[in-house]
């Protein structure tokens with residue numbers, strides 16, 4: 130059981146966005162995709178989760194081509210947190226989380242229990258009756274995280290796809306979100322996320338995949354991939370790596386100056 134992308138290439142007009150990428154997302158692993166703005170992370174992410182149609186290459190989810198899944202089966206197999214969820218009507222936050230249960234058998238008691246659990250673990254219980262459009266950016270992100278947890282809250286292995294899940298969050302909420310992701314991976318879920326914070330990647334990832342200009346640079350443990358050499362190739366920055374007992378901290382050289 131795993132999600133495998135093979136020889137994935139993608140082009141828009143004359144622009145090559147992705148070139149011959151091979152990648153595997155495994156249950157039990159927290160896998161972080163990193164790279165510069167425009168490197169092709171979101172494009173790859175949306176191809177792997179089945180939201181963007183393949184041009185070249187294949188994606189197999191549990192040995193079955195992702196394109197042969199029905200929308201309903203895919204929704205039970207993997208949940209996707211994107212960066213923006215625009216909802217402008219006055220719907221209570223708990224109903225947003227309840228949307229995650231929509232693909233499943235309508236078991237009212239069980240679904241209500243799952244929604245309550247997902248409100249609780251994302252620290253969103255106090256927001257449950259507040260209308261979604263009135264939430265702050267970080268609160269919306271937590272509620273949407275709760276929604277995708279509710280969507281795959283069944284027996285693992287299932288897949289969680291998260292595009293910059295902590296981009297709007299303060300430090301305690303960042304750790305809370307990533308601790309939940311860690312817990313889900315430990316339970317046997319496959320967790321695949323895009324992160325820009327290299328130190329969070331270093332701290333939480335079992336596997337890091339680094340891409341640059343649509344090409345795979347390296348995939349491996351954080352220690353193998355987050356090297357001064359790779360970071361200079363992909364980000365064009367010089368870094369120092371501070372090794373501690375817990376993690377390797379990446380300290381970038383301050384670049385740029387006043388305009």
Ligand SMILES: Nc1ncnc2c1ncn2[C@@H]1O[C@H](COP(=O)(O)OP(=O)(O)OP(=O)(O)O)[C@@H](O)[C@H]1O
Pocket residue numbers: 141144146164165166167168169170171172173
């Ligand atoms: N419709 C389009 N026409 C032209 N170029 C496009 C189009 N859609 C995406 N691109 C380009 O594809 C490249 C990859 O985009 P993508 O969103 O995958 O990057 P990313 O690594 O997720 O970046 P970021 O970190 O900024 O979110 C970018 O250079 C982007 O400008």
